[in-house]
Amino acid sequence: MDSKFNIQSYTHIRNGTISLNGNTLFESETEDFSTFIKEAYKSQHIEYPKFFKMDNLSKLAFIAADIILRNTSNSEENIAIILSNKASSLDTDRKHQESISDTDNYYPSPSIFVYTLPNICIGEICIRHQLFSENSFFIFDNFNPDCLWVQTEHLLKTKKANKALCGWVDFDDSNYDAFLYLVEDHGTFNHSIKNIKELYLCK
Amino acid sequence: MQVKELREELKEKIIEQLNLEELSVSDIKDDDALFGDGLCLDSIDALELIVMLDKDYGIQLTDPKEGQEVFKSITVLADYIAERTNK
Numbered sequence: 001m002d003s004k005f006n007i008q009s010y011t012h013i014r015n016g017t018i019s020l021n022g023n024t025l026f027e028s029e030t031e032d033f034s035t036f037i038k039e040a041y042k043s044q045h046i047e048y049p050k051f052f053k054m055d056n057l058s059k060l061a062f063i064a065a066d067i068i069l070r071n072t073s074n075s076e077e078n079i080a081i082i083l084s085n086k087a088s089s090l091d092t093d094r095k096h097q098e099s100i101s102d103t104d105n106y107y108p109s110p111s112i113f114v115y116t117l118p119n120i121c122i123g124e125i126c127i128r129h130q131l132f133s134e135n136s137f138f139i140f141d142n143f144n145p146d147c148l149w150v151q152t153e154h155l156l157k158t159k160k161a162n163k164a165l166c167g168w169v170d171f172d173d174s175n176y177d178a179f180l181y182l183v184e185d186h187g188t189f190n191h192s193i194k195n196i197k198e199l200y201l202c203k
Numbered sequence: 204m205q206v207k208e209l210r211e212e213l214k215e216k217i218i219e220q221l222n223l224e225e226l227s228v229s230d231i232k233d234d235d236a237l238f239g240d241g242l243c244l245d246s247i248d249a250l251e252l253i254v255m256l257d258k259d260y261g262i263q264l265t266d267p268k269e270g271q272e273v274f275k276s277i278t279v280l281a282d283y284i285a286e287r288t289n290k
Binding site for chain 2: 038049052053107108109110111114
């Protein structure tokens with residue numbers, strides 16, 4: 001199904017590689033996500049100390065969003081955020097669970113607890129880019145371009161937003177996969193479900 | 204433990220527990236403000252410090268007003284702990 005809107009840019013973060021519009025921006029051979037994402041942060045010359053306080057899901061979403069929005073974002077552009085994943089915040093939920101499982105050593109960490117919701121990563125992106133726009137976070141069994149398309153088209157057609165940052169950010173037990181894309185009036189690819197699928201699957 | 208050593212210990216703990224990755228112990232001055240213009244800690248950091256006081260020093264801080272004063276600086280925090288633990 002075609003649309004009058006277009007995909008202006010897209011990014012992948014998977015398998016130790018960050019790419020923008022299909023072009024590799026950063027590569028690392030490390031298999032450890034914490035090391036990888038810290039190297040990625042430094043390679044992109046981002047100066048945002050709060051990054052180090054985020055959980056893994058938020059770090060993944062934050063870097064992906066920063067790569068796409070660094071040249072475009074400000075609150076006046078009214079960019080909606082529509083994200084999705086499979087694991088929700090399960091990775092951080094487990095860490096919180098571990099901290100409260102021993103009643104004799106019961107010291108839950110407030111800084112872990114605040115990330116026990118997946119949409120917190122959207123909040124981190126909004127704070128960074130000063131966005132006060134519509135946002136949603138969906139949990140699916142698999143990447144679901146149909147649902148993302150419907151939600152995005154609705155927000156743009158009803159002028160609830162001028163642009164939409166959409167996609168998939170999944171982190172669980174050291175496995176990670178991020179694919180974000182920016183939809184607006186102008187862009188290289190038509191905002192169609194077919195194109196979203198193809199861009200998600202491409203490296 | 205001398206108060207001076209306690210101050211250094213607190214700086215190490217704060218850097219580690221609050222994930223202040225871009226700071227080292229030498230970057231934190233004894234009288235730097237922990238909140239506001241100093242280390243720019245936030246409300247979640249304050250809660251982490253309260254947990255740290257309880258977990259590592261056995262001090263339970265329940266009065267928010269007391270927290271505002273206790274977390275003013277490393278010097279104030281170290282003196283507060285020392286008074287209550289004889290460290």
